Each structure stands twice: as structure tokens, then as C-alpha cells.
Amino acid sequence: DTAVSQTPKYLVTQMGNDKSIxxxxxxxxxxxxxxxxxxxxxxxxxxxxxxxxxxxxxxxPNRFSPKxxxxxxxxxxxxxxxxxxxxxxxxxxSLTTTTGELFFGEGSRLTVL
Amino acid sequence: xxxxxxxxxxxxxxxxxxxxxxCDYTNSMFDYFLWYKKYPAExxxxxxxxxxxxxxxxxxxxxxxxxKSAKHLSLHxxxxxxxxxxxxxxxxRSSGTYKxxxxxxxxxxxxx
Numbered sequence: 001d002t003a004v005s006q007t008p009k010y011l012v013t014q015m016g017n018d019k020s021i022x023x024x025x026x027x028x029x030x031x032x033x034x035x036x037x038x039x040x041x042x043x044x045x046x047x048x049x050x051x052x053x054x055x056x057x058x059x060x061p062n063r064f065s066p067k068x069x070x071x072x073x074x075x076x077x078x079x080x081x082x083x084x085x086x087x088x089x090x091x092x093x094s095l096t097t098t099t100g101e102l103f104f105g106e107g108s109r110l111t112v113l
Numbered sequence: 114x115x116x117x118x119x120x121x122x123x124x125x126x127x128x129x130x131x132x133x134x135x136c137d138y139t140n141s142m143f144d145y146f147l148w149y150k151k152y153p154a155e156x157x158x159x160x161x162x163x164x165x166x167x168x169x170x171x172x173x174x175x176x177x178x179x180x181k182s183a184k185h186l187s188l189h190x191x192x193x194x195x196x197x198x199x200x201x202x203x204x205x206r207s208s209g210t211y212k213x214x215x216x217x218x219x220x221x222x223x224x225x
Contacts, residue, residue: 004156031211043157043202043215055211090156097211101147102204104156 003027006091006105013081014113020077021108023091031055031097032074034066035090037107043090049074050097081112116140117205119216127224132190134219136203139184143205147213148177148188151200160201161188193223 004025034046048056049068063079091105118137126132144165149157163170163177176189204213
């Protein structure tokens with residue numbers, strides 16, 4: 001039973017399209033995150049939610065919009081996809097905002113053509 | 114500005130020997146550090162952590178050392194096994210913040 005699951009695992013789409021990636025955790029954690037791993041392999045935080053409340057919003061284009069319908073789910077919607085959005089997007093969760101390590105999903109590889 | 118740096122992109126070690134992976138940081142406010150292991154096409158998996166109040170933490174074959182004055186931490190794997198071949202990331206966080214800053218990773222290859 002996967003602790004942090006993301007769908008889809010692979011996504012290939014055209015520039016200008018809109019796409020979503022979904023994430024669910026069954027660990028009972030309060031805090032969820034989206035990280036982006038680019039071609040240089042940097043793992044950079046994008047967003048974090050704690051109990052459905054946005055607490056981290058890094059310098060990310062506003063084409064990216066996270067949504068947390070409940071504390072077990074954190075989705076990422078991307079509008080008007082650009083070539084530079086191609087990356088692996090990782091969802092993660094932690095027990096609280098300040099305790100516990102991050103548990104990561106398997107990643108969603110987005111390729112924009 | 115990369116606050117957490119792993120200057121060795123890759124490392125090869127013979128099976129049974131010690132693997133030492135290094136990580137440097139610049140932010141003196143960091144007080145909690147973690148190491149993650151990542152296999153291809155999988156998410157990073159937590160390995161071991163250390164708080165800034167300690168200088169060593171051990172868990173089985175894995176030991177993390179923290180040198181606060183040098184702003185340096187290292188992960189020792191003894192003995193190394195072929196299954197340890199993966200990319201290793203260190204991450205750091207400062208108290209009162211909610212985000213971990215990751216290094217760029219070191220690819221470890223353990224040769225049988």
C-alpha cells in the first residue's frame with residue numbers, strides 16, 4: 001500500500017496545454033509539498049500545504065496552481081505549459097510542518113514538446 | 114545561491130569498503146539535516162537524520178557526522194553493498210521554517 005502516490009507517472013503533452021498531477025498520502029500527515037527536479041537534478045520546493053492551508057509558495061510562475069481539497073490530497077495544475085516546465089515533479093508529505101522527515105512519491109515526469 | 118552543496122557528482126567504491134559522501138552548507142541557521150537515497154524512476158527515500166545538537170548519528174551501516182564549525186556533514190556507509198548504488202541527497206532545514214533545501218546529489222556506484 002503506497003504511502004505517497006502520484007498520478008500520472010509519465011505525462012507527455014504539447015506546449016500551451018493545461019495538465020494536472022494528483023497526489024495522495026495515506027500516512028495521516030498534516031503537511032504536503034510539491035518539489036520540482038529539473039534537468040540539473042536540483043530538487044526545489046515549489047509549494048507546501050499544512051492542513052489544506054498554503055504555507056510555502058516559492059517563486060513559481062502563477063501558471064502553477066496547487067489545490068488541497070483535504071489534508072491527504074495535494075494536486076498541481078499547470079496552465080499554458082512551456083518547454084521549460086519539463087521536469088520530474090515530486091509530491092511529499094511530513095508529519096507536521098516542523099517534525100518528521102519527508103516521504104516522497106515516485107515522481108511524475110512531465111515532458112512538454 | 115545554492116545553500117546546500119554536494120561537490121562530488123559521483124563516487125565509485127568497491128563492495129565491502131567504506132563509502133563517504135560529503136555535503137557542505139552555507140546557512141548557519143540550519144539545524145536539522147537529512148540524507149536521502151534515490152533509485153532511478155523512484156522517489157527519494159529517507160535514510161538518516163541528524164540534529165545540530167549532535168555530531169554523530171548511527172543507524173546500522175549508515176552513520177552521519179556533523180561538523181558545525183566547518184558547516185559540513187558526511188554520510189558513511191560501511192560496508193558498502195551493490196544495492197547501495199543510488200543517488201544520495203543531503204537536505205537541510207532551519208528551525209521555524211517549513212522547507213528543506215536539497216543538495217544536487219552524489220551518484221554512488223558500489224562495484225561487486
